[in-house]
Amino acid sequence: MGHVIAFYTLSVLILGFGVAVITARNPVHSVLFLVVDFLFVAALYVTLGAQFLAVIQVLVYAGGIVVLYLFVVMLVRLRRPTVPHEDRRRLTRLGVALAVLVLVEVVAIAAWSVASPLPAGAVGGGQLVAANVEQVGMALYTDYLIPFEVASMLLLAAMVGAIVLARRPL
Amino acid sequence: MIDLVVIPLLKIVFVLTGVLITVMYLVLLERKVQAWIQSRLGPMRVGPHGILQPVADVLKLFIKEDITPVRVDRAVYTAAPIIVLVPSLIAFAVIPFGGPVTLFGRTIDLHIADINVGLLYVVAVASIGVYGIILGGWASNSKYPLLGALRSSAQLISYEVAATMTLVSVIVTAGTLSMTGLVKAQLDAGVWFVFIQPVACVIFLIASLAETNRLPFDLPEAEAELVAGFHTEYSGMRFALFFLAEYANMIVVSSVMTTLFFGGWLRPFPNVAWLGFLDWVPTWMWFCLKTFGFLYLFLWIRATFPRYRYDQLMRIGWKVLLPLAIANVVVSGAIKVLF
Numbered sequence A: 001m002g003h004v005i006a007f008y009t010l011s012v013l014i015l016g017f018g019v020a021v022i023t024a025r026n027p028v029h030s031v032l033f034l035v036v037d038f039l040f041v042a043a044l045y046v047t048l049g050a051q052f053l054a055v056i057q058v059l060v061y062a063g064g065i066v067v068l069y070l071f072v073v074m075l076v077r078l079r080r081p082t083v084p085h086e087d088r089r090r091l092t093r094l095g096v097a098l099a100v101l102v103l104v105e106v107v108a109i110a111a112w113s114v115a116s117p118l119p120a121g122a123v124g125g126g127q128l129v130a131a132n133v134e135q136v137g138m139a140l141y142t143d144y145l146i147p148f149e150v151a152s153m154l155l156l157a158a159m160v161g162a163i164v165l166a167r168r169p170l
Numbered sequence B: 001m002i003d004l005v006v007i008p009l010l011k012i013v014f015v016l017t018g019v020l021i022t023v024m025y026l027v028l029l030e031r032k033v034q035a036w037i038q039s040r041l042g043p044m045r046v047g048p049h050g051i052l053q054p055v056a057d058v059l060k061l062f063i064k065e066d067i068t069p070v071r072v073d074r075a076v077y078t079a080a081p082i083i084v085l086v087p088s089l090i091a092f093a094v095i096p097f098g099g100p101v102t103l104f105g106r107t108i109d110l111h112i113a114d115i116n117v118g119l120l121y122v123v124a125v126a127s128i129g130v131y132g133i134i135l136g137g138w139a140s141n142s143k144y145p146l147l148g149a150l151r152s153s154a155q156l157i158s159y160e161v162a163a164t165m166t167l168v169s170v171i172v173t174a175g176t177l178s179m180t181g182l183v184k185a186q187l188d189a190g191v192w193f194v195f196i197q198p199v200a201c202v203i204f205l206i207a208s209l210a211e212t213n214r215l216p217f218d219l220p221e222a223e224a225e226l227v228a229g230f231h232t233e234y235s236g237m238r239f240a241l242f243f244l245a246e247y248a249n250m251i252v253v254s255s256v257m258t259t260l261f262f263g264g265w266l267r268p269f270p271n272v273a274w275l276g277f278l279d280w281v282p283t284w285m286w287f288c289l290k291t292f293g294f295l296y297l298f299l300w301i302r303a304t305f306p307r308y309r310y311d312q313l314m315r316i317g318w319k320v321l322l323p324l325a326i327a328n329v330v331v332s333g334a335i336k337v338l339f
Helices: A002-023 A027-047 A051-075 A088-115 A132-143 A145-166 B002-037 B053-063 B074-093 B118-139 B143-174 B179-189 B198-211 B236-261 B273-280 B283-304 B310-338
Strands: B098-103 B106-110
Touching: A002 A027, A027 A051, A027 B074, A027 B118, A051 A132, A051 B118, A051 B143, A132 A145, B002 B053, B002 B074, B002 B106, B002 B236, B002 B283, B053 B236, B074 B118, B074 B236, B098 B283, B118 B143, B118 B179, B118 B236, B143 B179, B143 B198, B143 B236, B143 B310, B179 B236, B198 B236, B198 B283, B198 B310, B236 B283
Parallel strands: none
Antiparallel strands: B098 B106
């Protein structure tokens, strides 16, 4: 029962702040609402028993990535570009069409997963709670080693690219 | 019901009150210690030897006029001090202040929450505190605060990396992320982790000085450089919150260092039986003694060293501390596997 209340409260808050991200007038406010969103997502992870993931979400996403977003947004003085001949109604119709498309897709996926559910033992359940870090570590470095290394390569490529773009000519 | 709600609430009230009073007297202690190191006396007038000085300071900050500059972003300007203060306070939720005590027939653990990723929680919460500084500087709509905020936040995120790496080597040694588990691991190992991981301790100490914006890394708030850095445009109670946050941060960092490297609430030589007479000192008293030792170290360092220039500061963080910390992790891992 408490689980359900927590889930729905958090979901309402996450979605509410998500809407606030895209409707805020000031880009810095937008980024701040995103941070709050991430914190609530971390809370959602806690309700699922993934405490390690929740703390990593706060540490990496909210406390690292978005800080750098904030730097850029703060220092680049963005102004809403004035778009001549912007047709509000056409944009709204496009938005609604896309939203309906996504809704149809989500309903289809939900219906398919109800029709053919995963086998019962697929999700670990109770044993996740105590051995969070160990299980994530084991899985990451044995079953998912290749994706892990590929992700490191990606980050390295991004870093090298940033340094090359920003370096001073020698 | 009582165990789930009332006792944690009481613990929270207790810890928060304790922290706030400690912060108040830490400010006085800083002035006194700095004064004595500089061959003068510090505050002496308000109460005997200046004991009531913090009361006077708090009253002053409460009744001071709250000047808000004209074109600030109101919401963010108001929120920034809160965003700096709250993480410093909630980090105390996982710190083990002492072993279990029996009160009114109940066994109460002297920590508010024992989560299995406690150490990571402290680091995560500290990384949220950076937002308050950036936003405080930006929302003030003024040059010096913006510069101070950018410098301070760059410094904080740089030294966060080195500090977290040293914590990784401690976790490798202890095998657990929970703070109470770390104290227990030191009890089981029979020796404080400072003797197993001296390099990590030193790096963590230096990184903590930078994390809390203390000398020799306090360029972002140095008066001669940037007026007062990111809290220039804040007055009265808002400034008090920034101030409070800085000292609370210092206490958090000292507590973490005590718990990780110096045995937390364990008495010296906990496994030596004939020293059992030391047990009459309660465990939380040992914890407080060790933490205050570190706080005194922070104050001592402040009065002793000149400050680093900003580029020197960044160089130390990235080119000296981080490689050392990573090498330490590798060596710790190797030793743990081989022995």
